[in-house]
């Protein structure tokens with residue numbers, strides 16, 4: 001069974017590679033490369049997979065799942081300028097794709113064993129754009 005918990009956080013970013021020139025970044029990322037940054041209200045959906053416990057009827061403790069997402073993602077990223085305040089985004093361009101990978105990397109160690117394993121991270125950058133990441137293939 002799949003169980004999904006949603007969380008939201010707001011953060012700003014610049015999509016620019018520090019190794020490229022401003023003109024190269026402008027060509028590659030367009031207005032998203034503006035060095036002053038811009039914000040998003042990110043919506044995160046964390047999906048775990050497991051079997052409901054025959055006694056409790058639950059796949060996983062929902063309060064614990066909420067606490068894990070808060071501690072690993074919301075607390076460190078909410079109201080932050082990702083490029084300057086959240087590792088590794090001083091080195092890695094904080095696109096939605098790279099953010100989803102980093103969120104997976106942070107959550108996976110705490111959701112890696114029965115009763116439930118991390119199955120998918122879905123990150124909405126805007127209402128009409130999201131990425132799904134299910135770990136390395």
Ligand SMILES: [Zn+2]
Pocket residue numbers: 013032038039040
């Ligand atoms: Zn953006």
